[in-house]
Amino acid sequence: MVFDSLSKIGGQPQMLYPFKKILDIPAHQEITGAQLTSELTNGLINKITIHLNTKVTDLEQNDNGFIVNNNVGVKTIIIATGNGAFKPRQFPIKTTAEENQRIHYFIDDPQKFANQTIGIFGGGDSALDWALELGNLVKIELIHRRDNFRGLESSVEQIKQLSSAKILTPYLPKSLSLMDNKIEVELKKLGGNESIIRSFDHIIVAYGFKADNRFVKKWDIELHDNRIAVQSEMKTNVPGIYAIGDVVTYPGRVPIIGVGFGEAQIAITSIMRNLFPQKSLTIHSTSL
Template sequence: MTDTLNMTRPGALKGSDTDIYDLTIIGGGPTGLYGAFYAGLRQMKIKIIDSLGQLGGQLSALYPEKYIYDVGGFPRILAKDLVQKFSDQALQYAPEICLEEKVQTLERNGSGTITLTTDKAVHKTRTVLIAAGVGAFLPRKMDVARIDDLVSKGIQYFVTDLSALTNRRVVIVGGGDSAFDWALALSDKAQSVLQIHRSDRFRAHEDTVSKVMASSVEVRCFYELKAVHGEDHLEAVTVFDNRSGEEQVIECDNLLLNIGFLTNLGPIKEWGLEILKNAIQVDSTMQTNIPGVYAAGDICTYHGKLKLIATGVGEAGTAANFAKTFIDPASKAFPGHSSERDGT
């Protein structure tokens, strides 16, 4: 198996690329990778551009060590292992991969092609699949003194190495999926886990909440973070009950802040696309209001849209197949079954 998580291709990052690709995919997360696979199956010439230095999108950048339970075919799988499988599947058709390149502009040319400009190159393509997730994402910060001083010194917004928290005393702030997923993942690894949340209403999968409640994790509702303590490294936190005001100092080694993300579509907003609530509107073929430009995954919206890996993957398959018919109207959108390519 190749190490595709950090791969880059020599030459892909420099100069202008005058080759015209059939489909250029903006974003190398699960949606973009699956779109690349399907376009390869349809014998399209494909390029993936991602602003990060690795493939995998949010899974690689935010939660590589977290288990995912809701992808078809995998009862549970680590995010980094799922990215490896998406990459292996996509790369069998040898798409061109341009990492550490942020797409700044998208323009439809008179000739029917589309030009994408990045901070490093100009790319020409017949169709585009925008699979740019939530755009640039930043963790939501907490307004508590000295947090910034202790980030990476015991305080963290992301977990990229779960083993670093083994046998540690961990406090988690948050009541959403990330907070509960990390609480569950750490329940049998950390020395202790205390999860605090400002209310008794959670925004997490019910099953995960039940599992955490049944585990060794101590969950305190109506508790908030008041202060962090420590000079070179986190030593303790002060939490308080927001109903009574009662405070308590808790000694700990690590503090995970999982209170959500702020997202920004950035340059994508300027491309003339129909945007609704920070997402790109698409029709049932995943096409945007610009002909030949498709969107899928977290970045797209339509009635009933769910932001899940599973839905993004399905949308990417639809987009790739309709991009094929856009380039070649004589071809069918329904590709037949992939098993038929071997004559089986």
């Protein structure tokens, strides 16, 4: 049974960078976040139950294992919450419901912006990835409060080469209004009094996400720097609770997808050995 607080499964690759080409998934020269999610999901549907829009908040221990959110009984838990249930950092201006329809935090289909002008706010990798992805399709303006971007310098250089892209720095959004079916944003230049007005069909806010895993503390799980400390076999300090993926920490861990895949294999093998100690477990799929 899988529980996810979001409306889709796929975690960061699906929600934060569905169109970015990932180059470090073994056996794929390149694969986008959305394709990876789809390939991982194929074959799982009908075999497992997926509870979407379900943030796990409560865990109680009983003689048979655990009760999740006061209603589902399970024997063993694997926590794979990444950086935690993530919520986008909001655009810093109060907006109406009508304006909100043009302000986006997640994008699932860039084609719907075809022939439009899009303002992208942010300076990290997500903002740069969206600027590159959309800059090949539509007119974009990338607005950041500093002259230097936190994201990859090479991405900034590629954006500069796009004839459809404009970079505006150092600007902060000051006010916003709907005008003639466009969203008009007043941008204030930092370190001066100058303001400019830019007009967009839609805006994308890539100010990062608020997330934390502190909620596991109430289940007596040990954290190091906000991440779950695991022992060998991906065990937490609480028997029956394992943790894998970016939520865990141990010396030398690298926060990439391939590492999480390996950790899942380790945790599942350990769980199966605990559940069926009398069996000699097959490790390779070919001997199943």
